[in-house]
Amino acid sequence: MSKTFEDFLTALAQKESSRRYDIENYSGYLGKYQVGEYALIDAGYYLHDGTGARKNAEGKYVDNDWIGHWTGRKGVKSKVDFLSAPEAQEDAIRHHVANLWKQIKALHLDLYEGTTVNGIVITKSGMIGGAHLKGVGGLKSYLKSAGRNIPKDGNGTSIEHYVSTFGGYDIESILKEACGATDNAENHRAMTTxxxxxxxxxxxxxxxxxxxxxxxxxxxxxxxxxxxxxxxxxxxxxxxxxxxxxxxxxxxxxxxxxxxxSDKTASHSYGKTPYAPASHPQVGSTPRQPWWGETFVGGFRKKWN
CATH class of the missing domain: 3.10.350.10 (LysM domain)
Incomplete structure (x- = not known):
C-alpha cells in the first residue's frame, strides 16, 4: 500500500512538533506543522506586517515576530487563537502545500522529479518537504547545484534530510485538487467579464x-x-x-x-514533440535538457559534431 498524503502530514507533524498543536519554537514557528508568517500569509490567515528579520534571544535572525494583523479566517484573530485551533492548522498546512507546489512549478523545479541527487530520488513529496524546511529558494539552490549546495535551518537540519525523509509519498491527488482550485480562482479573477x-x-x-x-x-x-x-x-x-x-x-x-x-507553420519540425527527458538520471544544472554536444531527435539523444 502506498504512503498517502495523510501519512505525509502525520510524518511531517511528528518531525516538526511531535504532533502538538499548541507549540511555538524559539524562532516563532507555530503549531503542529511549525509554520511561519509567510506560510500563513499565503494561506490567508495573516497579513504582512512589514517587518524584516530580527535577532531572537539566542542571537539568531528570525522573521516571525507576529506583530501584524490576522485576517480572521476560520475565527483565528491572534497567535493564541491559531495555536488552539486544530481545524485552522490542518486547513493552513493544506494551503501551504498547494502554494509550495505552485512555486516549485513556477521555477520549473518539478522537472527534477525522478532525477537523482546525491543518491536520493527526487519526488514531489520530497520537494514539498525540503521547501517546507528551507523555502522554495533553498530547494532551488539544492537542486540546481546538483546537491553541492545543501542549505540548513537554524537547528542545523539539512534540506537534503527532508527531501529524503519525506520522499515517496503519494500526494498527487491533493496537489491536483488544491492547485486546481487555486488555478481556477486565479483564472476567474484574470477574466474581466x-x-x-x-x-x-x-x-x-x-x-x-x-x-x-x-x-x-x-x-x-x-x-x-x-x-x-x-x-x-x-x-x-x-x-x-x-x-x-x-x-x-x-x-x-x-x-x-x-x-x-497550421496554415502558416514553418516547414521544420522543431518543437512539435514534447520536450523529452535525457536518459541520464543524475542531474547536472537543469534537467530535461541536452548534454553539451547532443541534441534530441524523435525523443532520443544523439551526438553531433
Whole structure:
C-alpha cells in the first residue's frame, strides 16, 4: 500500500512538533506543522506586517515576530487563537502545500522529479518537504547545484534530510485538487467579464476551425511566446487568438500545450514533440535538457559534431 498524503502530514507533524498543536519554537514557528508568517500569509490567515528579520534571544535572525494583523479566517484573530485551533492548522498546512507546489512549478523545479541527487530520488513529496524546511529558494539552490549546495535551518537540519525523509509519498491527488482550485480562482479573477471570455473562445474556434486545422506545441524551458511565434512563422497575436486561456502573454508554463494554427507553420519540425527527458538520471544544472554536444531527435539523444 502506498504512503498517502495523510501519512505525509502525520510524518511531517511528528518531525516538526511531535504532533502538538499548541507549540511555538524559539524562532516563532507555530503549531503542529511549525509554520511561519509567510506560510500563513499565503494561506490567508495573516497579513504582512512589514517587518524584516530580527535577532531572537539566542542571537539568531528570525522573521516571525507576529506583530501584524490576522485576517480572521476560520475565527483565528491572534497567535493564541491559531495555536488552539486544530481545524485552522490542518486547513493552513493544506494551503501551504498547494502554494509550495505552485512555486516549485513556477521555477520549473518539478522537472527534477525522478532525477537523482546525491543518491536520493527526487519526488514531489520530497520537494514539498525540503521547501517546507528551507523555502522554495533553498530547494532551488539544492537542486540546481546538483546537491553541492545543501542549505540548513537554524537547528542545523539539512534540506537534503527532508527531501529524503519525506520522499515517496503519494500526494498527487491533493496537489491536483488544491492547485486546481487555486488555478481556477486565479483564472476567474484574470477574466474581466464572462462576455469577454466567451468572445475569446468563439474567436479561437473561428481561427482554428472544426477540421483539425491546427497542431499543438508543448512549452519547453526557455520558451517565450515571441520565440514560439517566430518558430512557427506567426505573430504573438495569432497565437493568443487561438489560446484564450492565456491571460498574460509573459506567463506561460513549461509543459503547457498551446494550439498552433497550421496554415502558416514553418516547414521544420522543431518543437512539435514534447520536450523529452535525457536518459541520464543524475542531474547536472537543469534537467530535461541536452548534454553539451547532443541534441534530441524523435525523443532520443544523439551526438553531433
Amino acid at each position: 464572462v462576455g469577454q471570455s466567451r468572445s475569446k473562445t468563439k474567436l479561437a474556434k473561428k481561427h482554428v476551425g472544426n477540421g483539425g486545422n491546427a497542431q499543438h506545441y508543448v512549452v519547453r524551458p526557455g520558451d517565450t511566446l515571441s520565440r514560439i511565434s517566430r518558430m512557427h512563422n506567426l505573430s504573438v497575436a495569432e497565437i493568443l487568438t487561438v489560446n484564450p486561456s492565456i491571460t498574460d502573454r509573459n506567463r506561460i508554463a513549461v509543459g503547457q500545450k498551446l494550439v498552433i494554427p
